[in-house]
Amino acid sequence: AQSVTQLGSHVSVSEGALVLLRCNYSSSVPPYLFWYVQYPNQGLQLLLKYTTGATLVKGINGFEAEFKKSETSFHLTKPSAHMSDAAEYFCAVSSMNTGFQKLVFGTGTRLLVSP
């Protein structure tokens, strides 16, 4: 069975500081990996995804993530936090075991950005 672990239910950073949100996954087959963001009163929005190919993927709003198979990790980073980045972030995995249709999510990390 697949699973996702997001370390830290809350992460606080100052505006301009590095953002690092951690995600580790468990999958017996090659995974597809996703980061979604949820702003207040909105649906989940895809930030970026890894399917195959280049392991460093760039997403919207300056975010990027690197797939590290040896570490079973897919951490999300952004060099400089902005106030508008305050939201809840979800890491998710899918695989061919479920036809890549079923997303398995982590518990989410709420990013707080202070001035």
Add this chain to the structure above:
Amino acid sequence: EAGVTQFPSHSVIEKGQTVTLRCDPISGHDNLYWYRRVMGKEIKFLLHFVKESKQDESGMPNNRFLAERTGGTYSTLKVQPAELEDSGVYFCASSQDLSEQYFGPGTRLTVT
């Protein structure tokens, strides 16, 4: 292009009552999914439709939950009778292919 819409945005019902949630996917998306997030926990898969057929309903909690997708367009998720543990946010998503699911804003269900 309109996104995934869900109705209602909030619903408060008493234990034992019935509630029906509706999801309208992005036009042309054959795949429709339901997920649920219980407070403080992960978002969990409930089921997946391809057009009007249930492809995977392995995440449905029990037979108090009934999902339908009429004519392969909108979908409804009925909970009957509702229990306290059914409270949470119900998300709907749709997709055209395997690489991205587009999510709606969710319906917050509170069972008292």
